[in-house]
Amino acid sequence: MDSTCEERPANDGSDEEDSDSTEAPARIRDTPEDIVLEAPASGLAFHPTRDLLAAGDVDGDVFVAPINSLLLVDENVLATGDDSGGVRLWDQRKEGPLMDMRQHEEYIADMALDPAKKLLLTASGDGCLGVFNIKRRRFELLSEPQSGDLTSVTLMKCGKKVACGSSEGTIYLFNWNGFGATSDRFALRAESIDCMVPVTESLLCTGSTDGIIRAVNILPNRVVGSVGQHAGEPVEELALSHCGRFLASSGHDQHLKFWDMAQLRTVVVDDYRRRKKKGGPLRALSNKAWSTDDFFAGLREEEDTKGPEEESEDDSD
Numbered sequence: 001m002d003s004t005c006e007e008r009p010a011n012d013g014s015d016e017e018d019s020d021s022t023e024a025p026a027r028i029r030d031t032p033e034d035i036v037l038e039a040p041a042s043g044l045a046f047h048p049t050r051d052l053l054a055a056g057d058v059d060g061d062v063f064v065a066p067i068n069s070l071l072l073v074d075e076n077v078l079a080t081g082d083d084s085g086g087v088r089l090w091d092q093r094k095e096g097p098l099m100d101m102r103q104h105e106e107y108i109a110d111m112a113l114d115p116a117k118k119l120l121l122t123a124s125g126d127g128c129l130g131v132f133n134i135k136r137r138r139f140e141l142l143s144e145p146q147s148g149d150l151t152s153v154t155l156m157k158c159g160k161k162v163a164c165g166s167s168e169g170t171i172y173l174f175n176w177n178g179f180g181a182t183s184d185r186f187a188l189r190a191e192s193i194d195c196m197v198p199v200t201e202s203l204l205c206t207g208s209t210d211g212i213i214r215a216v217n218i219l220p221n222r223v224v225g226s227v228g229q230h231a232g233e234p235v236e237e238l239a240l241s242h243c244g245r246f247l248a249s250s251g252h253d254q255h256l257k258f259w260d261m262a263q264l265r266t267v268v269v270d271d272y273r274r275r276k277k278k279g280g281p282l283r284a285l286s287n288k289a290w291s292t293d294d295f296f297a298g299l300r301e302e303e304d305t306k307g308p309e310e311e312s313e314d315d316s317d
Helices: 269-275 297-304
Strands: 041-046 053-057 067-072 077-082 087-091 099-101 108-113 119-124 129-133 138-142 150-156 161-166 170-175 184-187 195-198 203-207 212-217 222-229 235-240 246-251 255-260
Touching: 041 235, 041 246, 067 108, 077 108, 077 119, 087 119, 119 150, 119 161, 150 195, 150 203, 161 195, 195 235, 203 235, 212 235, 222 246, 222 255
Parallel strands: 108 150
Antiparallel strands: 041 053, 067 077, 077 087, 087 099, 108 119, 119 129, 129 138, 150 161, 161 170, 170 184, 195 203, 203 212, 212 222, 235 246, 246 255
């Protein structure tokens, strides 16, 4: 399916010009229209250079081993994580896996790769971050287990930090080359963090079971606001377009939605905090995000009710 990074006028459904009336100006859409699927999408990916979005739903007719997570390493090599904790490395030019390891005790929820394509990081349902050296095809280590399942993993701060989302609604931070134990943690007070995607080196978006897509700043750790929502339905996946302008989300409502990232990219966290009135609702960060007081009641609690974990705002790299 195509998803363009350029603005396009909406078609009002009229093919004939009415000479007796003044023609209304064409409405310019900020984002592509929602796409309704026949089943919830469990995977999303934008093409790296073209305006193209691929979505895989839960009714797909591809039968393999129970793969739960897949990550492309290069044009020939990919990594897979399965429901039983297995991590494999494959080369389409060769028979069988290049690497086959089973260090985790539970399913592999997500994977990430460093820019040098040397270390593969895995987030698992056993609460551990795994580190695999795919250059030497060996297992490095598992972190100490965290509270709840680790559901997502991504690199932040120019690769100096690794952020993991959890089923308990907490973001765990690890220093690069310090994967054994967390360096910081940040409780969002969301029902869960089911998926997340980096937008800048400090900002990421998270999708949760409550249907809210939150924008979160890492170090200092703050919830910036709401990018959008899936009307109370869990958010399954997030993906950022190659141009960085659009965020795509899939939810259990069987909709693919698109959110404009332009406003979020202009947010400066320190300035934003000085302008914010205490007790007021967090601002919507896209023109499609809801902004009623009832909707933001939970988000206000995140800003105003600071637990010990949320107060940690170490700016060190």
